[in-house]
Amino acid sequence: MKKLFLGLGLVAGTFAFAQITPKFGLKGGINVASISDDGYDDAKSKVGFAGGVFANIPVSEMFSIQPEVMYSQMGSKVSNTYSATVLGNTYEARSTAKLNLDYITVPIMFQFRATPAFYIEAGPEFxxxxxxxxKDINTTYVNGSPEDSSTNTSEDLKDSFSGFNMGAALGLGYDITPNFGINARYVAGFTDINKKDSNTDGNTSLQNDGNKNRNNTFQAGVYFKF
Incomplete structure (x- = not known):
C-alpha cells in the first residue's frame, strides 16, 4: 500500500512540477502479455484488457508529461492437445492453463512530438x-465433439507473487483528432514477479522453484482527451 501511495505521489508531483493545467482523458485497449522463460518455457502470450485514466501535461510545444492510472491484465498461458484413435473413433484431450495477474499500474510517460499529431514516449511503470x-480448462473431444467430461478449476495464487512490479515503457501514438487518438506501447519488466516466502519447514525460498521471472507486455488501444 505504501508503494501505491508512492506511485500516486509521483503522479501528483508531475502536476506541481509543470504548473500547467493538464488535459484529462480515458484510454482502453488490449494487453498481449508474457512472462520471461525461466521456468515458463512452454508458456505463450495471453491477451487481456488494459484501461484507465490519464492526464497530459504540456511542458512545451514539443514535450509533455503523461501520468496514468491503469487496470492491466497480465500473465501467460499454456495449451496442450493429446489425441488417439481407438476402434475408428478419434479422442482428443485439450488442456489450457492460464496464469492471470491483474495489476493497478502507474506509468509516468515523457512524450516528444515529432509532428503536431505524432509522438514517441518513454518512461517508468509502477x-x-x-x-x-x-485457471485450468480440460476438455475431452470424441470425433471433434466435446464430451461432458470438461473440467474448469481456479486457484488463488496471490500469496506466491510479489505485490510490486516495475518496468520501462517505450511507445508511440497518433492524434487522429485533437481529442481522439491511438497508442501502442511495449513494457519490459525489471523486477521479479515471484515472492520470497517461507516453507512449512521454516526455510526461505523463491516461488517457482527459485526461478526469476518478469512481466513483458505489448499494449495497443485508443484514448480520448476531454
Missing part, C-alpha cells in the same frame, strides 16, 4: 498486484 489466479 505496478501493484491486485489478483493472481491460475
Amino acid at each position: 505496478g501493484f498486484l491486485t489478483s493472481a489466479k491460475a
Whole structure:
C-alpha cells in the first residue's frame, strides 16, 4: 500500500512540477502479455484488457508529461492437445492453463512530438498486484465433439507473487483528432514477479522453484482527451 501511495505521489508531483493545467482523458485497449522463460518455457502470450485514466501535461510545444492510472491484465498461458484413435473413433484431450495477474499500474510517460499529431514516449511503470489466479480448462473431444467430461478449476495464487512490479515503457501514438487518438506501447519488466516466502519447514525460498521471472507486455488501444 505504501508503494501505491508512492506511485500516486509521483503522479501528483508531475502536476506541481509543470504548473500547467493538464488535459484529462480515458484510454482502453488490449494487453498481449508474457512472462520471461525461466521456468515458463512452454508458456505463450495471453491477451487481456488494459484501461484507465490519464492526464497530459504540456511542458512545451514539443514535450509533455503523461501520468496514468491503469487496470492491466497480465500473465501467460499454456495449451496442450493429446489425441488417439481407438476402434475408428478419434479422442482428443485439450488442456489450457492460464496464469492471470491483474495489476493497478502507474506509468509516468515523457512524450516528444515529432509532428503536431505524432509522438514517441518513454518512461517508468509502477505496478501493484491486485489478483493472481491460475485457471485450468480440460476438455475431452470424441470425433471433434466435446464430451461432458470438461473440467474448469481456479486457484488463488496471490500469496506466491510479489505485490510490486516495475518496468520501462517505450511507445508511440497518433492524434487522429485533437481529442481522439491511438497508442501502442511495449513494457519490459525489471523486477521479479515471484515472492520470497517461507516453507512449512521454516526455510526461505523463491516461488517457482527459485526461478526469476518478469512481466513483458505489448499494449495497443485508443484514448480520448476531454
